[in-house]
Amino acid sequence: MSDDCMQRFLFEGLDIRGVRVRLTGAWQSMLRGRGYGPVVARLLGEVTVVTLMVGGQLKQPGRLTAQVRGNGALSLLVVDCDQQLRLRGMATAPSDLAEAPLPELIGDGHLVITLLPDTAATPYQSVVPLEGATVAEVFEHFLEQSEQQPTALWLAADGDTASGLFLQKLPGADARDADGWARVCQLAGTVTPDELKRLDTETLLTRLFHEEMQAGGVRVFDPVEPRHHCPRDEDKVRRLVVSLGRAEVESILAEKGELHIHDDMCNHDYRFRPEDIARLFGDPPGSVH
Known part of the structure; x- marks a missing residue:
């Protein structure tokens, strides 16, 4: 048992x-x-x-x-x-x-x-x-x-x-x-x-x-x-990032170089680089420089 x-x-x-x-x-x-x-x-x-x-x-x-x-x-x-x-x-x-x-x-x-x-x-x-x-x-x-x-x-x-x-x-x-x-x-x-x-x-x-x-x-x-039971939930966090709006997200990227989200309840970290954000907002491959 x-x-x-x-x-x-x-x-x-x-x-x-x-x-x-x-x-x-x-x-x-x-x-x-x-x-x-x-x-x-x-x-x-x-x-x-x-x-x-x-x-x-x-x-x-x-x-x-x-x-x-x-x-x-x-x-x-x-x-x-x-x-x-x-x-x-x-x-x-x-x-x-x-x-x-x-x-x-x-x-x-x-x-x-x-x-x-x-x-x-x-x-x-x-x-x-x-x-x-x-x-x-x-x-x-x-x-x-x-x-x-x-x-x-x-x-x-x-x-x-x-x-x-x-x-x-x-x-x-x-x-x-x-x-x-x-x-x-x-x-x-x-x-x-x-x-x-x-x-x-x-x-x-x-x-x-x-x-x-x-x-x-x-x-x-x-x-x-x-x-x-507190698994990672990548889809939920992606939806959260999109809900912030592109202007807000790009402002954070310009300041910090990445978007970092910490899930306090489950103690998980989620990090998004510029190319990750581009994909989230539907940019075609190779459009990020």
């Missing part, structure tokens, strides 16, 4: 659902060539895990994009997840960003959640103020407000692994066991960042919820494999 794994589970006697995510190869691929410092990598990893948890449970297929953005030193964390659990993401921040509560790093900021269902022409978007000192607290607050159900998150990330645990209380939980939610959250709260990053799902759940697992009260679903 791949080290990149999302696995849902259900406390069947308690009406509490959960998700475990652990990313290694996909996460390292997303970081490759970025040069992020430890703080930026950790925060982007946490947002990546939560986006996957939410995007992997959508009631209707679609693409989910989560953005934490503001006017502070850390101005943007953005992660995108489609229905095939293909991930891409980036951060905008200095590499030497120091540890501090999230609101201090983001400044005057918002959480922006955009959902584009496969069957819709326009996306649904929620923009809410940041509530909480950590990524987990910000998303807990958002999910409780948007889904009207208590939600709890534990997240951990570094340059090698991004992982997390999600719990949500379903509408019938109190009728099943009035203390069930509090008890399960108390047990989950004993998890350590090292356990989140290191243990496989079955081992982690057994460590946290030993009695429930032993009694067969936790149904663990088959794992699914997320992956980092």
